[in-house]
Amino acid sequence: xxxxxxxxxxxxxxxxxxxxxxxxxxxxxxxxxxxxxxxxxxxxxxxxxxxxxxxxxxxxxxxxxxxxxxxxxxxxxxxxxxxxxxxxxxxxxxxxxxxxxxxxxxxxxxxxxxxxxxxxxxxxxxxxxxxxxxxxxxxxxxxxxxxxxxxxxxxxxxxxxxxxxxxxxxxxxxxxxxxxxxxxxxxxxxxxxxxxxxxxxxxxxxxxxxxxxxxxxxxxxxxxxxxxxxxxxxxxxxxxxxxxxxxxxxxxxxxxxxxxxxxxxxxxxxxxxxxxxxxxxxx
Amino acid sequence: xxxxxxxxxxxxxxxxxxxxxxxxxxxxxxxxxxxxxxxxxxxxxxxxxxxxxxxxxxxxxxxxxxxxxxxxxxxxxxxxxxxxxxxxxxxxxxxxxxxxxxxxxxxxxxxxxxxxxxxxxxxxxxxxxxxxxxxxxxxxxxxxxxxxxxxxxxxxxxxxxxxxxxxxxxxxxxxxxxxxxxxxxxxxxxxxxxxxxxxxxxxxxxxxxxxxxxxxxxxxxxxxxxxxxxxxxxxxxxxxxxxxxxxxxxxxxxxxxxxxxxxxxxxxxxxxxxxxxxxxxxxxxxxxxxxxxxxxxxxxxxxxxxxxxxxxxxxxxxxxxxxxxxx
Amino acid sequence: xxxxxxxxxxxxxxxxxxxxxxxxxxxxxxxxxxxxxxxxxxxxxxxxxxxxxxxxxxxxxxxxxxxxxxxxxxxxxxxxxxxxxxxxxxxxxxxxxxxxxxxxxxxxxxxxxxxxxxxxxxxxxxxxxxxxxxxxxxxxxxxxxxxxxxxxxxxxxxxxxxxxxxxxxxxxxxxxxxxxxxxxxxxxxxxxxxxxxxxxxxxxxxxxxxxxxxxxxxxxxxxxxxxxxxxxxxxxxxxxxxxxxxxx
Numbered sequence: 001x002x003x004x005x006x007x008x009x010x011x012x013x014x015x016x017x018x019x020x021x022x023x024x025x026x027x028x029x030x031x032x033x034x035x036x037x038x039x040x041x042x043x044x045x046x047x048x049x050x051x052x053x054x055x056x057x058x059x060x061x062x063x064x065x066x067x068x069x070x071x072x073x074x075x076x077x078x079x080x081x082x083x084x085x086x087x088x089x090x091x092x093x094x095x096x097x098x099x100x101x102x103x104x105x106x107x108x109x110x111x112x113x114x115x116x117x118x119x120x121x122x123x124x125x126x127x128x129x130x131x132x133x134x135x136x137x138x139x140x141x142x143x144x145x146x147x148x149x150x151x152x153x154x155x156x157x158x159x160x161x162x163x164x165x166x167x168x169x170x171x172x173x174x175x176x177x178x179x180x181x182x183x184x185x186x187x188x189x190x191x192x193x194x195x196x197x198x199x200x201x202x203x204x205x206x207x208x209x210x211x212x213x214x215x216x217x218x219x220x221x222x223x224x225x226x227x228x229x230x231x232x233x234x235x236x237x238x239x240x241x242x243x244x245x246x247x248x249x250x251x252x253x254x255x256x257x258x259x260x261x262x263x264x265x266x267x268x269x270x271x272x273x274x275x276x277x278x279x280x281x282x283x
Numbered sequence: 284x285x286x287x288x289x290x291x292x293x294x295x296x297x298x299x300x301x302x303x304x305x306x307x308x309x310x311x312x313x314x315x316x317x318x319x320x321x322x323x324x325x326x327x328x329x330x331x332x333x334x335x336x337x338x339x340x341x342x343x344x345x346x347x348x349x350x351x352x353x354x355x356x357x358x359x360x361x362x363x364x365x366x367x368x369x370x371x372x373x374x375x376x377x378x379x380x381x382x383x384x385x386x387x388x389x390x391x392x393x394x395x396x397x398x399x400x401x402x403x404x405x406x407x408x409x410x411x412x413x414x415x416x417x418x419x420x421x422x423x424x425x426x427x428x429x430x431x432x433x434x435x436x437x438x439x440x441x442x443x444x445x446x447x448x449x450x451x452x453x454x455x456x457x458x459x460x461x462x463x464x465x466x467x468x469x470x471x472x473x474x475x476x477x478x479x480x481x482x483x484x485x486x487x488x489x490x491x492x493x494x495x496x497x498x499x500x501x502x503x504x505x506x507x508x509x510x511x512x513x514x515x516x517x518x519x520x521x522x523x524x525x526x527x528x529x530x531x532x533x534x535x536x537x538x539x540x541x542x543x544x545x546x547x548x549x550x551x552x553x554x555x556x557x558x559x560x561x562x563x564x565x566x567x568x569x570x571x572x573x574x575x576x577x578x579x580x581x582x583x584x585x586x587x588x589x590x591x592x593x594x595x596x597x598x599x600x601x602x603x604x605x606x607x608x609x610x
Numbered sequence: 611x612x613x614x615x616x617x618x619x620x621x622x623x624x625x626x627x628x629x630x631x632x633x634x635x636x637x638x639x640x641x642x643x644x645x646x647x648x649x650x651x652x653x654x655x656x657x658x659x660x661x662x663x664x665x666x667x668x669x670x671x672x673x674x675x676x677x678x679x680x681x682x683x684x685x686x687x688x689x690x691x692x693x694x695x696x697x698x699x700x701x702x703x704x705x706x707x708x709x710x711x712x713x714x715x716x717x718x719x720x721x722x723x724x725x726x727x728x729x730x731x732x733x734x735x736x737x738x739x740x741x742x743x744x745x746x747x748x749x750x751x752x753x754x755x756x757x758x759x760x761x762x763x764x765x766x767x768x769x770x771x772x773x774x775x776x777x778x779x780x781x782x783x784x785x786x787x788x789x790x791x792x793x794x795x796x797x798x799x800x801x802x803x804x805x806x807x808x809x810x811x812x813x814x815x816x817x818x819x820x821x822x823x824x825x826x827x828x829x830x831x832x833x834x835x836x837x838x839x840x841x842x843x844x845x846x847x848x849x850x851x852x853x854x855x856x857x858x
Contacts, residue, residue, distance in 0.1 A: 038749045071390065087291070096286070102393045144393075160654070271779055
């Protein structure tokens with residue numbers, strides 16, 4: 001049973017569709033990079049998968065069960081605003097979250113907190129820095145011993161050292177317990193280190209969905225003379241042009257024509273290319 | 284789950300406890316001081332009976348001057364306590380969580396939303412009701428010590444006595460709390476919830492003010508004109524009064540007014556026989572009063588409590604529904 | 611767009627023995643550093659290292675507990691921001707109900723050295739509609755407007771606290787590019803704090819690394835990474851080492 005399957009899922013807020021007609025399947029054990037511009041619907045998708053946002057159309061199911069209205073017991077969620085009880089100490093928070101769960105491992109939480117620098121268990125959560133709070137929230141999420149971990153911008157308030165620690169924790173979790181992870185982030189270089197699957201969402205729709213290596217292999221970046229663009233075959237995703245030179249991102253490109261230089265894109269160039277395309281469309 | 288709710292509401296519960304301790308202390312001290320005042324002025328008899336002497340006695344007058352206001356403040360405290368509980372414990376209960384987004388933490392764990400809601404409700408409501416009942420009893424104890432020299436002379440149906448006796452304060456508290464919780468979930472903003480709760484509670488209390496009297500069955504006392512029904516002079520609650528014609532039907536007020544105007548000339552301060560005879564000629568032979576005796580006040584309280592209690596239950600069910608739909 | 615002449619030859623920031631103590635401890639301790647002119651400075655360090663405190667001291671929003679600080683030769687006073695300094699806070703405070711035009715008017719009214727044409731040019735360059743309410747703009751567009759507001763007063767020193775947080779990769783690239791272009795053509799010294807060193811690598815030419823309220827590393831990038839180590843890796847190594855020393 002797949003950890004997460006979306007079937008034509010959509011969410012409308014008043015007049016605007018945040019997510020529209022998205023369908024995808026996440027295979028077990030994958031670490032998925034959920035990328036896309038702000039306002040693309042990433043947070044809404046994760047919220048629907050966690051069961052705290054109700055879809056307008058279609059639905060999501062986690063391990064075969066529809067997610068609407070209730071968080072699946074095997075799923076853990078980290079929201080963008082890190083919902084935590086600020087007036088409790090870390091110790092009390094661990095106890096509180098533990099008492100709200102059927103399956104819980106305090107040892108796992110202590111293990112994760114131990115891997116992080118500078119978490120005082122008797123400090124009130126509200127006095128911790130934003131980055132440390134995020135790490136505490138991740139520890140709480142892992143205490144549930146989930147099979148699917150949904151993380152909305154987990155790295156955004158972390159400094160380089162903390163990001164490093166957190167990515168390590170995620171990678172260890174995946175390696176030891178085979179947890180499936182879906183994480184949204186803007187920090188593509190960090191994602192590239194951990195993720196093996198990409199889900200690119202823009203304007204509420206899925207633009208790219210697949211194994212990262214395969215997706216990158218299917219695309220090509222061609223640099224060459226602007227005048228000669230007609231000789232290039234393949235589906236154009238986006239292009240940046242100067243007076244004389246064109247840089248094109250292509251999907252299913254034919255062999256590189258003469259006078260052009262072709263390379264396989266890295267994750268960053270791929271995502272940027274799609275973001276550029278959608279920005280052009282919006283204009 | 285209970286521990287979590289208790290830990291999160293610890294500050295409010297400590298405040299409630301402090302209120303109880305301070306309130307109890309104040310009432311006990313005032314009551315014993317008042318008791319001394321009564322015994323030293325020799326007014327012990329006047330507490331239970333209203334005699335001519337008790338009304339004119341100077342020390343009774345002094346007593347009333349000194350203690351009336353304080354006793355009324357005691358009443359006011361119990362009148363306002365339900366709405367204060369609704370405002371400061373009911374309204375923020377869910378509004379604060381929704382406002383700060385901490386509900387997401389609870390909603391993404393294994394505990395069901397209903398269980399979460401019930402746990403928070405119970406931990407907030409039960410101590411509040413305990414404090415309310417304790418303070419209500421203490422104030423009642425203090426008021427009965429003053430007996431008919433204090434506000435209790437007005438009877439159990441007088442607004443400020445009725446609202447603080449029997450099960451009514453508990454019902455009002457439940458209602459105010461439920462309004463606060465419901466508005467809190469719907470508006471998701473603590474300050475707005477508090478203001479709306481205050482408004483909604485006040486409006487509904489005024490609107491439902493005499494529903495009780497319309498629902499209950501009344502007794503009718505009939506006397507000959509010239510006398511006034513005893514019910515209008517004692518502590519019974521008079522619903523309506525007027526004149527009956529020969530067939531025993533109430534006479535329309537404008538006819539009564541016209542007849543009384545016409546007979547005014549015959550009224551003399553010494554005797555009223557001529558006045559009464561004049562009225563009888565216009566068919567205004569007997570007077571009536573529909574009333575609820577004071578001994579039935581407990582029935583009125585039960586009706587009152589069921590109305591507010593039913594509303595409270597409806598609102599709490601609504602709260603649960605809104606939380607389940609929350610997305 | 612003509613280059614404005616430098617008001618004086620004093621250095622943008624000179625700090626000596628600077629320290630700031632809060633109730634819970636020292637946020638900044640014995641900090642001495644110099645920010646050279648016309649640099650783009652990356653201010654890096656873990657949370658709680660003192661980056662925001664340092665910025666607060668430079669802008670005059672905070673008073674130092676020990677030591678002293680001069681900004682273009684003047685001491686920051688409580689009278690408001692130095693006229694040659696612009697500050698963009700992390701939350702990018704803008705009035706959500708104001709339109710972009712009104713926001714620029716706010717800048718004009720509150721800054722004696724305001725240049726309306728320049729500010730409008732920056733907004734147009736970002737393709738942000740002038741009549742739109744700020745609350746309806748995307749994060750990247752809001753950052754561009756906030757940047758226009760900060761640059762419109764023609765500062766000599768620009769302080770940016772995490773300007774790229776919450777922006778998607780494309781918006782980050784565009785904002786950074788605008789920043790660099792304007793800084794170089796206008797001769798502005800920029801100090802920006804950020805967690806993402808990778809993208810600052812081609813952009814910043816001076817690094818200040820803070821840890822636990824002290825300066826771990828400070829200097830021009832070409833000197834610090836003379837052996838070719840990428841900036842990000844250099845900083846990470848230093849931070850790791852400092853954290854280990856602390857734990858020991």
